[in-house]
Amino acid sequence: MTFDICIIGSGAGASPVAYTLAKAGAKVLVLEKGPWLTEKDFYKDELAISLRDSYSPDLSEQQHVIEELYERENGDTFWQGEPTSESGWSFWNGNVVGGSSNFMSGYFHRLKPIDFRLKTEFGNIAGANIADWPITYDELEPYYTKVDKEVGVSGTVVGHPNQEPRSENFSYPPIAEHPIASWIDSAAKNISYHAVSVPRAVLSQPAMGRNSCEYSGYCSSYGCSSGAKGSGRAALLNHAVASGNCSIKPDAKVYKIETNEQGEITGVLYYNKQHRKKRATASIYVVACQAIETSRLLLASTGKKFPNGLANNNNQVGKNLVFSGGGTGKGDFIFNEIEQQKVNQLKQVGPFINRALQDWYRIDDKLFNGANNKGTAKGGTIDFLFYQNPIARAKGSQRDNDDQLVWGEQLKQNLKQEFTSYKTLRFEVFNDWLPTDDCFVSLDDKVKDKWGDAVAKVRIGAHSHDIKVGEYLAKKAEKLLVNMGATNVSSSISSYPATNLVAGGCRFGNNPKTSVLNKHCQAHEVYNLYVTDGSFMPTGGSVPYTYTIYANAFRVADHIKSQWEKSV
């Protein structure tokens, strides 16, 4: 059977296209590498989600090669790759129907107008490939609103200096908040910060055939068993399938996109669950495998007109990959140093903290020693959270101050103290990971996956400016924790990438020489190819990516729909 639309991948970039086109009457095929799980397959199981990484491939079968920078004794530097099967450092984020959106935290902050024109606002930074977007915030705004309604975003608008323009309020009221949210609000007021209520892609009330949140206290990184979390599967693909126009084929690993001599796509080749080679055809093809795998697939899809990979005659595919800059920090509240009422509040499990700071989304501070001497720079977002996983928390209790192992009564005492004497409030800093020539995807020439195909090699060089911004933001967050009465306040800003926050590699832009996609996320070189995951982003912004990927995919879906309607 030939389909109207064939979508490779099924996450936040894929599901809005399947949803929009299937509801419009187009015949849609979704090819997903992983299995098709549902709410009944998700449990609050630390072994499954964290310690055994059960929703991602075994690294001995499917992996990446990660290139890091090393220094010789004479000061020379060189890039050296290491397979993740050897390092154990997984770059997978959940390979199931709905993709990593099943396992997101669902912090749904919008980009802000300045994110669309970073080069114009702040100028070039040496060593970075900053580019303005070919669209404005105003063009994307209606689609953020669409996500609010169709995926389901719970929140409330709180005015603050960097609040982006919005056409409507949120569609769903905020989800229940943990008592510590009010502590953050008070401390923020004391030091003239503006605590922001965090919009979450979690339903606060039943809607659209989904249940509301059950407040189990285990949300971030866990699959949702109530359907409240707005994964692409729960929120969109279920409706797409219900239309009768969308077929989802799980366990289908696409390894090549075929093209003819005119350079148009004629079909995709995939392995099914039994590892047999299969072929699917459609009129329009959409690639949305998450940034690294999308670039890998295009690079692997050579043809007569594309000797360097599909849509890559200008050697732009895989370039300017971005992660999220920033890091984490924390402060402890020691139970015997605070009132019992506050201890009881801290011990509550279930509701969300739901607080962020965006006061420094744009830094304008003479004391900030960044890329220019005016003290202006793009800043970022700070979000607050608790960790819940007990096994991870226990680890470390078996060492004394001299790093010697302890056991027996001492181990019992250490565990009891670790779990019952304090609670840690954590924060995460999100700031731009500047695109550079040292962060890109290519194909490894030695390491293969279990099907014998070359794996993606990822160079992960970060720009030093990202660290400065991250540290600036972390100090602001630390100040809030101190004001709240926390002790042991610290932070760690790193140039290591957050592997679950990845975008770029197939930039959109108006110039085919410097971008892979046009403003509709259609390949400059291939008229029947669209890329709708985070690959399109020339710069990443300073918030988690999923909300923007959803909104942009809805925007592109409208364009594809208009193209498809003209053809029928």
Added chain:
Amino acid sequence: MLTNDSFFNKQYKTPRWLSHKLSRRSALKSAAGAMAIAGMPIMLTAKAHANTHNTLSEQLKTDPWLTLDSVINHLLPASPSGPSAAELQVTLYLFSVVNLQPTKQAEIDFIYKGVGWLNGYTQSQLKQNFIVLSDSNKEKMLRAISQSSAGDNWINNLINYLYEAMLAPPIYGGNPNGIGWKWLEHQAGFPLPKIGNRYYELPGQQQIEITQVIKQPNNRLVMERTKS
């Protein structure tokens, strides 16, 4: 006399799987490890789980499980301050790690090899196997081997499994009735996995091959399998 086949082998290097497991990156996002299985019939799985108890009681009569059980009980003994390894069913949990969970063979080999090294050491020092030693001698011997890199790794790995037995969902074999959670005042999430929902029973890519199902005289089905 100590040979190269001991905790004190100077050539010993921490195995890569263990480095991954104990690394900071793993603490942030557990990356190394085994994956899920597909399509295992729930009935067979339930039988296999029930069989774990029976088989363990048999295995506990001989090494390596005799010694492993003794070491584990020494690491977390009975006392008024909290549940013991026996109460937490740590040995049963470890038995399921080796026999039910899709644990890599290299790790299973390391767990077993440590038993030989430990008894080799206690024999060299006290001319007795570990299990027959007094508590104070057990403590001395474990303390001594923990000074070696291999000994530290081996005990540390067991303690990490002790944490899993104490704090993982009870369906995995430890933490009966959530006693580990209760002791540490930890509120578990919900829903929790039941038989058929354990991580290695979820639909996924990796298969465990069922080589044969044997019907015993009492009509119990016993599954023998090899790991993929």
